[in-house]
Amino acid sequence: MRGASQAKWVVAAVAVALAATACGSGSSSSEGGAANAAGTFSYQSTEPQNPLQPANAMEVGGGRIIKTLFKGLVDYDPSNGQLRNQVADKIETTDAQNYTVTLKSGWTFHDGTPVTAASFVDAWNWAANTKNNQINSDWFSDIAGYDAIHPEKGDPTTDKMSGLKVVDDTHFTIALTGPVSYFQYKLGYTAFSPLPKAFFTDPAAYGQKPVGNGPYKFVSWEHNQAVTVASFDKYAGVDKPKNGGIVFKNYAQADAAYKDLVSDNLDVLDQVDPSNLASYKNDLGDRAVDQAQGAIQNISFAMYQDGWKGVDKAKVRQGLSMAIDRDTITKTVLNGSRQAADSWVAPGVNGYKAGTCGEYCKYDPAKAKQLVTEGGGVPGNKITITYNADGGHKEWVDAVCNSIRQATGVECVGDAKPDFKTARDVIKKKQVQSMMRTGWVQDYPLNANFLRDVYGTGAAANDAGYSSAAFDKYAGEADKATSVEKTAELYQKAEAELAKDMPAIPLWYYKTTAGYSKNVQSVKYDSFGDPVFTQVEVKQK
Amino acid sequence: MGRFVARRLLQMIPVFLGTTALIFFMVRVLPGDPVAAMWGDKAPDPAQLAAFKHKLGLDLPWYQQYFDYMGNLFTGNFGETMAGRQVIDVISEALPVTIRLALMAFAIEIVFGVGIGLLAGLKRGRFADKSTLVFTLILISIPVPVLGYLFQTLFADQLKWVTPTVQDSMNLGQLLLPAVVLGSLSLAYVARLSRTSIVENIRADYIRTATAKGLPRRKIIGTHLLRNSMIPVVTFLGTDLGALMGGAIVTEGIFNVKGVGNALFRAINQKEGATVVGFVVVLVIVYLVASLIVDLLYAVLDPRIRYA
Numbered sequence: 099m100r101g102a103s104q105a106k107w108v109v110a111a112v113a114v115a116l117a118a119t120a121c122g123s124g125s126s127s128s129e130g131g132a133a134n135a136a137g138t139f140s141y142q143s144t145e146p147q148n149p150l151q152p153a154n155a156m157e158v159g160g161g162r163i164i165k166t167l168f169k170g171l172v173d174y175d176p177s178n179g180q181l182r183n184q185v186a187d188k189i190e191t192t193d194a195q196n197y198t199v200t201l202k203s204g205w206t207f208h209d210g211t212p213v214t215a216a217s218f219v220d221a222w223n224w225a226a227n228t229k230n231n232q233i234n235s236d237w238f239s240d241i242a243g244y245d246a247i248h249p250e251k252g253d254p255t256t257d258k259m260s261g262l263k264v265v266d267d268t269h270f271t272i273a274l275t276g277p278v279s280y281f282q283y284k285l286g287y288t289a290f291s292p293l294p295k296a297f298f299t300d301p302a303a304y305g306q307k308p309v310g311n312g313p314y315k316f317v318s319w320e321h322n323q324a325v326t327v328a329s330f331d332k333y334a335g336v337d338k339p340k341n342g343g344i345v346f347k348n349y350a351q352a353d354a355a356y357k358d359l360v361s362d363n364l365d366v367l368d369q370v371d372p373s374n375l376a377s378y379k380n381d382l383g384d385r386a387v388d389q390a391q392g393a394i395q396n397i398s399f400a401m402y403q404d405g406w407k408g409v410d411k412a413k414v415r416q417g418l419s420m421a422i423d424r425d426t427i428t429k430t431v432l433n434g435s436r437q438a439a440d441s442w443v444a445p446g447v448n449g450y451k452a453g454t455c456g457e458y459c460k461y462d463p464a465k466a467k468q469l470v471t472e473g474g475g476v477p478g479n480k481i482t483i484t485y486n487a488d489g490g491h492k493e494w495v496d497a498v499c500n501s502i503r504q505a506t507g508v509e510c511v512g513d514a515k516p517d518f519k520t521a522r523d524v525i526k527k528k529q530v531q532s533m534m535r536t537g538w539v540q541d542y543p544l545n546a547n548f549l550r551d552v553y554g555t556g557a558a559a560n561d562a563g564y565s566s567a568a569f570d571k572y573a574g575e576a577d578k579a580t581s582v583e584k585t586a587e588l589y590q591k592a593e594a595e596l597a598k599d600m601p602a603i604p605l606w607y608y609k610t611t612a613g614y615s616k617n618v619q620s621v622k623y624d625s626f627g628d629p630v631f632t633q634v635e636v637k638q639k
Numbered sequence: 640m641g642r643f644v645a646r647r648l649l650q651m652i653p654v655f656l657g658t659t660a661l662i663f664f665m666v667r668v669l670p671g672d673p674v675a676a677m678w679g680d681k682a683p684d685p686a687q688l689a690a691f692k693h694k695l696g697l698d699l700p701w702y703q704q705y706f707d708y709m710g711n712l713f714t715g716n717f718g719e720t721m722a723g724r725q726v727i728d729v730i731s732e733a734l735p736v737t738i739r740l741a742l743m744a745f746a747i748e749i750v751f752g753v754g755i756g757l758l759a760g761l762k763r764g765r766f767a768d769k770s771t772l773v774f775t776l777i778l779i780s781i782p783v784p785v786l787g788y789l790f791q792t793l794f795a796d797q798l799k800w801v802t803p804t805v806q807d808s809m810n811l812g813q814l815l816l817p818a819v820v821l822g823s824l825s826l827a828y829v830a831r832l833s834r835t836s837i838v839e840n841i842r843a844d845y846i847r848t849a850t851a852k853g854l855p856r857r858k859i860i861g862t863h864l865l866r867n868s869m870i871p872v873v874t875f876l877g878t879d880l881g882a883l884m885g886g887a888i889v890t891e892g893i894f895n896v897k898g899v900g901n902a903l904f905r906a907i908n909q910k911e912g913a914t915v916v917g918f919v920v921v922l923v924i925v926y927l928v929a930s931l932i933v934d935l936l937y938a939v940l941d942p943r944i945r946y947a
Contacts, residue, residue: 145905147677148722156678228686236684250686302723321724321732322897323808349804350904354895357803361795518919519676519910526675526682558682578678 131619134344137636138328139365139618141629142355143346145322149305152291153232158368161288162628163325163346167310168291169335171199171218172282173404176633179392179446179543181282181582184335185213185292185311187268189285194277194580201268205334207294208315215270217292217311219262223247224298226290228254234289236558240281242273277578279585283448283542293328313339323348339632340620363613365636366629370611372490375433382613385621390437392444392540392625393608394548397483397498400530401601402563405477414476415600416458417469421505422498423461428606431497436606440598441501442548444607446625449586450547454593455604463505470506477532482513485535486521495535498553498605536561536602543625545589548578553596564601568592647934653929655920660705662919666912667701673721673910695721708916717920718913719907726917729902734921735915737810738896740891741883743814744822748879752826753872756833757865763838771834775827787820787893804895817894821887825879832875836868843867877933881926 148158155161171186185191188200200236205213224230226238228246238244242261246253263271274281284290292311297304308316313335314327328343347364349355352371358364360381370378379386399406399415406415415524424438437445441454457465470476483499490511499510513531515521525534538559543546550573551557555565567593574586596602612629614621620635674691675683692698696707711718717726759771781789793801794816805813840846841864849859888900899918906914 146722147909156681228690229685231690233687235687248684248686251689303721321729322902348897349893349895350901351892354804354893357791357795358895361799361803361806363802363806517908519672522676523672 129201132638133340133619133635134342134638135340137638138326138343138345139193139341139634139636140345141346141366141631142349142359142364143325144350145348146325148233149227149302149321150308150316150325151222151301151305152293152310153234153237153289154305155288156233156274162631163327164288164291164308164310165312165628166314166327166344166631167308167312167316168288169310169312170285170288170290170292171201172286173337174286174543174624176622176630179448179514179625181286182336182443183472186285189282192580194279194281195274197274198265199270199272199489202334203268205311205364206332207310207311209294209296211294211296211346211518212267213292213311214267215264216267217294218290219264220295220298221291221293222262223258224293224301226259227257230301232289237284237287237289238597240274240276240278242275244275279577279579280542280544280546280582283544283546283582286542302361313337314343317343331420337630337632340575341632341634341636344631359613359615362617364620365615366621366634367612367614367637369627370435372433373436375435375611378613379610385613385615387466387610387612387614387621387623388434388601389446389610389623390446390625391608391610391623391627392447392543393627394439394444394538395436395605395608396442396536396538397533397605398536398562398598398600398602399533399600400528401565402528403477403531406532410473412599413469413473415570415603417466417473417506418476418481418502418508419455419458419466419600419603420460420462420469421466421502421508422603422605423501424459424504424606424614425461427494427497429503431493432606435484435609435611437609439604439606441543442553442593442602442604444540444548444625447540447543447545447548448582449589451545451590454590455597458597458600459604461501461505466505467507470508476508480511481532482507482511483533484513484515484521484524484530485517487514488517491535494605518635526562534561540626544582545586545593546573549573549589549592549596550577553592553601562601564599566595566599566601569595569599643934644931647931649819654927655923656709658923659709659916659920663705663708663912664701666907666910666915669910673697673912676909677694677721688898691721695719704912708913712920720911720914721909726913729914730917730921733897733899733902736896737884737887737891737900739809739811740814740818740821740887740896740898741880743811743818744825744883745876747819747822748826748829749876751831752829753869754920755826756872757837757860759830759834759869760837760841760870761860763841768834771830775830778823778827783820783824783889784893786823787817787890790816790820791893797885803906804893808897814896817890817896820893821883821890825875825883828875828879829872831870832872836871837864840864840868866940870937871934873933873940877929877936878926880929881922884925885922 144159243259317326325346329339495512572592891900
């Protein structure tokens with residue numbers, strides 16, 4: 099797959115000739131090996147759950163394939179997480195509510211048709227429509243007219259949102275129902291990708307054979323085996339692929355993928371499985387990757403239970419947070435694959451502020467016990483932590499419980515539910531007795547995503563049932579701000595409220611613990627934990 | 640004989656209906672909502688959740704879903720997965736892989752199992768017999784995952800004879816190692832069963848008669864001894880073929896083989912009722928046909944066994 103064997107000798111001969119005339123290529127790469135711009139590499143993946151439609155990919159298996167096939171108005175620079183324009187030339191607003199989008203010209207879909215304002219507006223209208231069953235449809239809920247196309251009950255009354263208007267081929271306007279200062283950040287999500295006209299005639303067939311506008315074009319999808327994409331030579335974006343294509347190979351078990359990586363039968367890995375974490379740096383050497391990811395692990399309180407209500411209980415919650423020895427647990431139980439948290443927002447995310455949690459995220463058994471006592475103790479002097487047993491959480495939940503028990507004398511046990519679905523069922527029905535495992539993986543690298551969507555009153559992911567007037571006030575102001583900087587700053591104020599109320603205890607940030615084979619180089623990962631696919635260089639053989 | 644086959648085929652109908660209803664019900668009562676789980680950590684959008692359930696028919700009572708499902712099944716429609724693919728496509732991708740794997744394991748089982756058993760039975764009490772007993776005991780006591788990882792480490796990581804996982808699930812050469820792992824447990828049983836059976840029969844009157852008649856040894860063993868000793872082995876092998884088809888989950892996982900075990904595991908995990916039942920339907924048919932063949936083989940092996 100990576101370079102036909104017949105071509106090998108030709109390439110070798112060319113390489114010798116180039117070396118002899120002292121004009122070797124590939125000097126830009128850090129490892130210094132010559133790169134084959136047409137070489138393809140393989141990547142660990144899983145079968146996409148849904149057809150490959152941009153608004154229909156929430157899980158990683160389909161999501162990362164969509165990311166290589168489509169490019170929206172903006173994306174996030176993988177080196178620093180900042181927003182950068184792709185199809186958009188400008189996105190302008192004066193009130194954070196009404197936006198005017200100007201597109202660059204020269205972008206085309208893989209079938210040669212141009213990317214126009216209508217490609218976006220039609221795609222968004224289609225994706226938001228309840229009838230089309232797109233799993234990411236609520237991403238469009240900020241746009242005016244969403245209620246009509248996506249009513250809470252019953253059929254939509256229209257198929258167009260009133261907030262979207264095409265001005266001409268390169269201009270369109272977006273009106274939101276209220277100010278959302280970081281709307282541009284949301285636009286980087288794949289659900290906002292444009293779709294070609296051909297899509298709308300048969301979306302289901304299209305989902306098996308997508309035509310996008312991204313750096314890679316679709317080649318084939320052998321179900322349960324692999325998805326293959328090839329670089330698109332007319333790609334107009336700033337991140338042109340440095341390789342010829344990607345084969346997304348399916349693995350049912352992460353352990354099998356790791357074995358293949360070590361033996362160079364797989365080129366780039368998603369995440370090293372827990373059983374190999376202790377040895378992967380030894381096995382891979384320089385090719386081992388260990389870097390921060392925009393995701394956090396928390397344990398949240400069931401704030402809807404009577405025992406956790408009341409002003410003093412905040413002290414108990416803070417005390418419990420101080421009773422957890424994060425440093426030791428991340429080093430030992432988690433094999434260094436996590437980084438102890440000191441705030442509710444992951445590092446590397448725009449608006450991350452170190453130490454928002456303050457002393458409450460530092461291990462101090464004496465102070466912990468004192469705070470728990472002052473706050474009137476834990477209801478029934480017993481905590482249960484609800485978690486799903488199928489996600490490898492048991493070890494750390496037990497360790498956290500041990501730490502709490504030793505520091506405060508509060509009885510603590512893990513409450514394992516057999517799988518993720520069951521745990522989510524209990525959590526969504528608000529039947530958790532005291533605490534639950536909650537996690538957050540960024541949708542876009544801005545602190546608002548970690549705060550507004552998790553701790554805002556009534557927010558979709560507010561599993562704790564937390565409600566704070568002060569938090570909502572700052573969040574509301576932040577949403578009305580007209581610059582992203584101001585938004586991030588106001589959200590930091592909102593985050594400070596979390597330290598006072600402690601509805602969730604931040605435990606640690608996720609890290610990308612991955613690696614790559616001897617066949618590739620320049621493999622970097624973005625804060626989503628995905629490799630920067632376009633930058634991967636395939637070594638010449 | 641014809642009436643026997645007809646009766647057996649008729650018996651398949653209630654077995655078939657019973658197993659599918661049971662599986663359908665069991666998948667249904669598994670905890671958790673498969674549609675809501677598509678949203679992961681996020682709260683599902685209520686309108687979209689309802690639309691999804693309606694499209695998949697999950698808003699109907701389970702018995703009605705079952706009747707709809709069975710009605711479609713008789714017209715050859717296995718239904719759709721939640722992602723909108725035809726279940727029959729999913730099955731027809733996975734089944735050929737597992738049939739290959741199971742048949743290879745099956746062949747290994749028969750050739751080596753019967754061979755070792757015959758050798759041990761004829762040399763009863765001698766070194767060949769004792770070493771067979773020890774060897775099969777070891778095989779029986781090693782769990783399949785241990786053997787799988789052991790072979791993976793030995794043949795792929797150390798000796799580098801093969802790649803650690805199967806790169807092309809349809810390639811017979813690459814499937815050899817998983818097939819050996821899959822067949823090893825049954826191989827041990829087959830060896831022990833045939834050994835015992837041969838040891839028993841070798842002292843039977845007809846063997847003594849045959850020997851007294853002065854028949855050549857090859858004929859005694861081939862026609863008389865082996866043929867009569869195979870009845871318990873064939874019974875085991877018949878049911879084992881079904882077990883191999885369905886029980887490959889562990890082996891397929893270790894070697895990343897894209898077969899039935901793999902697909903079934905994922906379907907159960909995602910609570911994909913239609914896919915699980917679809918696979919079970921196929922497996923039940925394989926099982927029933929295999930046990931039918933076993934019963935018919937009895938008559939071939941021993942003409943004294945007659946069917947009305």
